[in-house]
Amino acid sequence: MSTPTRVYIARLAGVAVFDPNGDQVGRVRDAVARLRTTNRPPEVVGLVAEMPMRRRIFLSINRVTSLDAEAVVLGTGTLNLRRFEKRPNELLVLxxxxxxxxxxxxxxxxxxxxxxxxxxxxxxxxxxxxxxxxxxxxxxxxxxxxxxxxxxxxGLTGFADTRGTANLLAVLEDMRPADLANALQDLPDLRRNEVAAALDDERLADVLSELPEHDQVEILTALGRERAADVLEEMDPDDAADLLNELPAPEQDVLLDLMEPDEADPVRQLLKYTPGTAGSVMTSEPVILPPDATVAEALARIREPQLSPAVAAQVFVSRAPMTTPTGRYLGMVHFQRLLREPPADLLGGIVLNDIDPLRETTPLPEITRRMATYDLVAMPVVDRNNRLVGAVTVDDVLDHSLPRDWRDRDAPAEPLAQPQPDLTAGAAAGEAGTTAVGGTTGEDRTTGGAHG
The missing domain is CATH 2.30.30 (SH3 type barrels.)
Structure with missing residues (x-):
C-alpha cells in the first residue's frame, strides 16, 4: 500500500474516497474494528463511507490502496452498496x-x-x-x-459511563446539517442526545429540521423545556410548527409560552391551519419589500447568508406593513430579473403579478401542480383580503410530498432490484446491491463470514 503504516482515525473523518478512475465514491465517516477473544488489539476490517443520498456502506480495508488525511483510494473489485449494519463483535472507532x-x-x-x-x-x-x-x-x-x-x-471496551462530547463534535463540526443528522441517527439514543445537547442552539435547530419526527421529539424532550424553547426560537417558523405538531397540545402550549412572543406568534399562527394546505406548509418569513425599494436593496436582502436558496430566489412586493400579514400584495420579482435591471430601478416598476397567488386553504396537490406548471421555486400565499401571509417553497412541497419516514434511517430499504448508482465511469453494473470498481469481482460482506 502507498500509505502510512500508522494513521490516526479522527483525521480520516470527512476525507473523500475515490475509485481507481479518480471518481469520488463518498466520504469516510468511521472505521470498523473487529474485537478479538485474545488480548490482541482489535483488527480494523474496513471503513464506513457515506455516499450521496446519505447511504452508508462498508469498504473493506483490503480494497484500499492508498489512505491518508488527504484522500482514500480504492483498488479494483466490487463495492457492496447495501446499507452498512454493525455486527455484534464490531466496534465503530470514532x-x-x-x-x-x-x-x-x-x-x-x-x-x-x-x-x-x-x-x-x-x-x-x-x-x-x-x-x-x-x-x-x-x-x-x-x-x-x-x-x-x-x-x-x-476501559476501552465494555459499558461506557456518560461521557463528554468535545472530540466527537470536533470530528462532526464541518458536516452539513443533513449529514450531521444522518450521523446522529447512527448513535445510540443516549449518545445521540448527549451530542445533540452539546450543539449550540442555531446548529441544533438546523439539524433537528433534517431528522425524522420521532428523533426530533426525543431530542427535544431530553433537552428540557427551557432549552427546547430556545432551540425552537432558532428554527424557521414552519419547521418549528411541524415539530410542535408532533407533541401533545398541553406541551405545545408550555413551549410556546416559554418562547419569546415575537418568535412564538408566527408559529402559533401556522399551527391553526389545516394540515396539507398552503397555510400549514408555508414559511411565514419570505423576503418582502415595498414597491419603492430599489433593485440594489433587493439584491442586498437576498444575499443574506441565513436565507435558504429557495427563499432567496424571489422577492415578494407588498404595501406596508412588511411583516406577515402584510398590506396589499402586489406581486413578486425573481432574482434573475433583479440581476438584469439597473440597480437604481424601483421594484414597483418590474414586479410581476400575472400568476394568481395561493390561498391559505389551497391543498398540497394543487400547489404542486401549479408550481410545476409555472416552473416556480416559490409561490405567494394570501388571505381573503389579499394580504401576503407567507410563501410555499419547493422544499416545503418536497418535504410534505415524500413519505412521512423518508428521513428515517430505519425505514425499509428500497428493493434490491432497483438500479444501483454507478460508481465508476463506464463501469458495468454488478449483481444486485453491488457495483463494479475497476471491473474485477470482489468479496461481498453480506454473503460470507468475513468482511471483504
Missing part, C-alpha cells in the same frame, strides 16, 4: 471510543480518548495506539496528552 473515559496503566491516571491510531503490520491493520488527555480536575488547564499502546489503556 462513534464508540472518542470522549470515552479511561485509565492509563500502570498508575491508573484518568483520561479521555481524543483519537485512536490504526497500524498496518504485514497485511493486517489493527488498532495500535490511543491518544488520551489527562483529566486534571481544573477548568483552567488542559491535561497532558499521552499516546500509549492499546493494551496500556483500561
Amino acid at each position: 462513534q464508540e471510543l472518542l470522549d470515552r473515559r479511561v485509565h492509563l496503566d500502570p498508575n491508573g491516571q484518568a483520561g479521555t480518548v481524543v483519537d485512536v491510531a490504526m497500524e498496518c503490520r504485514g497485511r493486517e491493520w489493527s488498532l495500535s495506539r490511543v491518544a488520551v488527555r489527562e483529566q486534571t480536575g481544573r477548568l483552567s488547564r488542559r491535561g497532558h496528552l499521552h499516546q500509549v499502546e492499546w493494551d496500556k489503556v483500561r
Whole structure:
C-alpha cells in the first residue's frame, strides 16, 4: 500500500474516497474494528463511507490502496452498496471510543480518548495506539496528552459511563446539517442526545429540521423545556410548527409560552391551519419589500447568508406593513430579473403579478401542480383580503410530498432490484446491491463470514 503504516482515525473523518478512475465514491465517516477473544488489539476490517443520498456502506480495508488525511483510494473489485449494519463483535472507532473515559496503566491516571491510531503490520491493520488527555480536575488547564499502546489503556471496551462530547463534535463540526443528522441517527439514543445537547442552539435547530419526527421529539424532550424553547426560537417558523405538531397540545402550549412572543406568534399562527394546505406548509418569513425599494436593496436582502436558496430566489412586493400579514400584495420579482435591471430601478416598476397567488386553504396537490406548471421555486400565499401571509417553497412541497419516514434511517430499504448508482465511469453494473470498481469481482460482506 502507498500509505502510512500508522494513521490516526479522527483525521480520516470527512476525507473523500475515490475509485481507481479518480471518481469520488463518498466520504469516510468511521472505521470498523473487529474485537478479538485474545488480548490482541482489535483488527480494523474496513471503513464506513457515506455516499450521496446519505447511504452508508462498508469498504473493506483490503480494497484500499492508498489512505491518508488527504484522500482514500480504492483498488479494483466490487463495492457492496447495501446499507452498512454493525455486527455484534464490531466496534465503530470514532462513534464508540472518542470522549470515552479511561485509565492509563500502570498508575491508573484518568483520561479521555481524543483519537485512536490504526497500524498496518504485514497485511493486517489493527488498532495500535490511543491518544488520551489527562483529566486534571481544573477548568483552567488542559491535561497532558499521552499516546500509549492499546493494551496500556483500561476501559476501552465494555459499558461506557456518560461521557463528554468535545472530540466527537470536533470530528462532526464541518458536516452539513443533513449529514450531521444522518450521523446522529447512527448513535445510540443516549449518545445521540448527549451530542445533540452539546450543539449550540442555531446548529441544533438546523439539524433537528433534517431528522425524522420521532428523533426530533426525543431530542427535544431530553433537552428540557427551557432549552427546547430556545432551540425552537432558532428554527424557521414552519419547521418549528411541524415539530410542535408532533407533541401533545398541553406541551405545545408550555413551549410556546416559554418562547419569546415575537418568535412564538408566527408559529402559533401556522399551527391553526389545516394540515396539507398552503397555510400549514408555508414559511411565514419570505423576503418582502415595498414597491419603492430599489433593485440594489433587493439584491442586498437576498444575499443574506441565513436565507435558504429557495427563499432567496424571489422577492415578494407588498404595501406596508412588511411583516406577515402584510398590506396589499402586489406581486413578486425573481432574482434573475433583479440581476438584469439597473440597480437604481424601483421594484414597483418590474414586479410581476400575472400568476394568481395561493390561498391559505389551497391543498398540497394543487400547489404542486401549479408550481410545476409555472416552473416556480416559490409561490405567494394570501388571505381573503389579499394580504401576503407567507410563501410555499419547493422544499416545503418536497418535504410534505415524500413519505412521512423518508428521513428515517430505519425505514425499509428500497428493493434490491432497483438500479444501483454507478460508481465508476463506464463501469458495468454488478449483481444486485453491488457495483463494479475497476471491473474485477470482489468479496461481498453480506454473503460470507468475513468482511471483504
